[in-house]
Amino acid sequence: MNNTAHSLILVAVIAGITILLRFLPFLVFRSGAPKTVLYLGKVLPYAIIGMLVVYCLKNVSFTDGSHGISEILSVGLVVALHKWKHNTLLSVAVGTACYMVLVQAVF
Amino acid sequence: MEIRSVQKNTLKYAWKASIPVMAGYVVLGIGFGVLLEDKGYGWWWAALMSLTIYAGSMQYVAVDLLAGGATIVSAALMTVFVNIRHVFYGLTMLEKYNAAGREKPYLIFALTDETFSLVCSAQLPEGIDEKKYYLYVSLLNQCYWVVGSVIGAVAGTVIPFSSTGIDFAMTALFVVIFVEQWEKTKQHLPAVSGIVISVLCRIVFGASGFLIPAMIGILAAMLLEKRWLEGEGGKPL
Structure with missing residues (x-):
């Protein structure tokens, strides 16, 4: 019971801080943001999506396991397919299928 | 009539845009539910956490924090470290979301990595209601996440095929968005x-x-x- 109560408090704390972080920019810049911040809002998406790609691949090791070959091939396939067809669903589905086959059946 | 058809088109458009996230969220949600159940927390914990925290990687970390009986201070610090990137998303969406009206609080609450990736550079075609697009994408994504995590907690261990590697859907989605932004x-x-x-x-x-x-x-x-x-x-x- 005590354990349940502590877990509930932890969930509340984690939820509260996550919400606070998400609202922070909107609270700080409630009465209009300075030019520099608006500039950041314009350029950051380009940099952040790059960061998220690296974040997703952060556990890839080039020195052991399959040396990241599954990841390199699958990401390459997604890029090529998307450049060719420009169909998000197709690129994601084929890239994921390729990765699943590689990690399950090949490496 | 006119307004209703715009709404319908927007919902359809948002749903289509969110399908890659559905694939990723259902799978990652199931993984989270399985992990949580494995530590002795039932499905309603999965539902509670996915409804209130709604942050993928943080919820995975939270499973360990809960199971290990972490202190409030360490859980708080961990949350700041793992989720501080969300401040970036808010900075990016300041102008768009400030114009969103009464949906604004929910849009901000639901601004996860994946939702951000669908709203940050969306170029919407004619006949799509921008504000509603943000709302629908945010709502749909959270539904996928909640449903996935509850399925994982209830039935995760009886899924009949090997889903190893299916979480690559998320990586693939970010790569696709990177390519699209690059070409723009x-x-x-x-x-x-x-x-x-x-x-x-x-x-x-x-x-x-x-x-x-x-x-x-x-x-x-x-x-x-x-x-x-x-x-x-x-x-x-």
């Missing part, structure tokens, strides 16, 4: 900076500690590049 502009400095700084930080600081240095580095780089990106020498974004 001739100015590649921010995109290249994001990748290069993140990779360097990953090499220097390791997988578990690179995100915060990378964010600081990206922020610094964007500010240093400001004069160039906005000046006459730079190509416009």
Whole structure:
């Protein structure tokens, strides 16, 4: 019971801080943001999506396991397919299928 | 009649845009539910956490925090470290979401990595209601996440096929969005900076500690590049 109560408090704390972080920019810049911040809002998406790609691949090791070959091939396939067809669903589905086959059946 | 058809088109458009996230969220949600159930927390914990916290990687970390009986202070600090990147998303969406009216609080609450990736550079076609698009994408994504995590907690262990590697859907989605953003502009400095700084930080600081240095580095780089990106020498974004 005590354990349940502590877990509930932890969930509340984690939820509260996550919400606070998400609202922070909107609270700080409630009465209009300075030019520099608006500039950041314009350029950051380009940099952040790059960061998220690296974040997703952060556990890839080039020195052991399959040396990241599954990841390199699958990401390459997604890029090529998307450049060719420009169909998000197709690129994601084929890239994921390729990765699943590689990690399950090949490496 | 006119308004209803715009609404319908917008919902359809949002649903289509969110399908890759559905694949990723249902799978990652199931993984989270299985993990939680494995530590002795039933499905209603999965539902509660996915409804109130709604942050994928943080919920995975939270399973360990809960099961290990972490202190409130360490759970709080961990949350700041793992989720501080969300401040970036807010900065990016300031103008768009400030104009969103009464849906604004929910849009901000639901601004996860994946939702951000669908709203940050969305170029909506004619006949789509922008504000409703943000709302529908946010709502649909959270539904996928909640449903996935509850399925995982209830039935995760009886899923009949090997889903190893299916979480690559998320990576693939981010790669696709990266390609689309790349093609949309001739100015590649921010995109290249994001990748290069993140990779360097990953090499220097390791997988578990690179995100915060990378964010600081990206922020610094964007500010240093400001004069160039906005000046006459730079190509416009």
